[in-house]
Amino acid sequence: MTRLTTTGHPQARRAIRALSLPGLIRLVTEIDDNGPISRRRGSLQSAFDDLGAPQLRHAIDRAREFGLLYGDEHERVRYRLTDSGEDLAEVYDTAARWARAHQFPTVASDFVTRVQHTLDLLGHAPALAHAADRIGDASGLLVPRGAVLDREAIAALDGPQSVLAAWLKAHAYVLHHTALHSSLVVDEWEPAA
Numbered sequence: 001m002t003r004l005t006t007t008g009h010p011q012a013r014r015a016i017r018a019l020s021l022p023g024l025i026r027l028v029t030e031i032d033d034n035g036p037i038s039r040r041r042g043s044l045q046s047a048f049d050d051l052g053a054p055q056l057r058h059a060i061d062r063a064r065e066f067g068l069l070y071g072d073e074h075e076r077v078r079y080r081l082t083d084s085g086e087d088l089a090e091v092y093d094t095a096a097r098w099a100r101a102h103q104f105p106t107v108a109s110d111f112v113t114r115v116q117h118t119l120d121l122l123g124h125a126p127a128l129a130h131a132a133d134r135i136g137d138a139s140g141l142l143v144p145r146g147a148v149l150d151r152e153a154i155a156a157l158d159g160p161q162s163v164l165a166a167w168l169k170a171h172a173y174v175l176h177h178t179a180l181h182s183s184l185v186v187d188e189w190e191p192a193a
Helices: 002-008 010-019 022-034 043-047 053-065 083-101 111-123 125-135 151-156 158-170 172-180 182-188
Strands: 077-081
Touching (some): 010 111, 010 158, 022 111, 151 158
């Protein structure tokens, strides 16, 4: 559990909150799963019909700021993921797999909710690691958002935490960017629909 502490730094928590934006999660995973979005009329709106235009625009702006998305006005492809975006999609997939395996935050949660809440949980890593050490053989640990995790689930968090910590280390400019814009990051966390 010692590696969990790396995502607990305040600067890392701000970056995690910025990466937890539901529209950003949808944008990155949609492109990762289905390929680049073409310039064909209506393809952007049809791919994200569950997001309002302001949410989608904000997600695109964030993705560009973080170097996750590439778009060129003169190419057939409107938006595609950069290598950094593809790596973040792997972080999201790893978080969702852990959450699905441990029914976090609930059994019926959707992909975006699972990713968002798992990343949020990783942002509380130091307190979680300390509490896990104290519970011993207790049946579970109450974590942020009211879920209860057993020791196996807490130990398995090492997987998503390692992938997230490696992404943050490899893309330190996101940490720097969110530190510069920290007042915005605090306000933009929103629960998944």
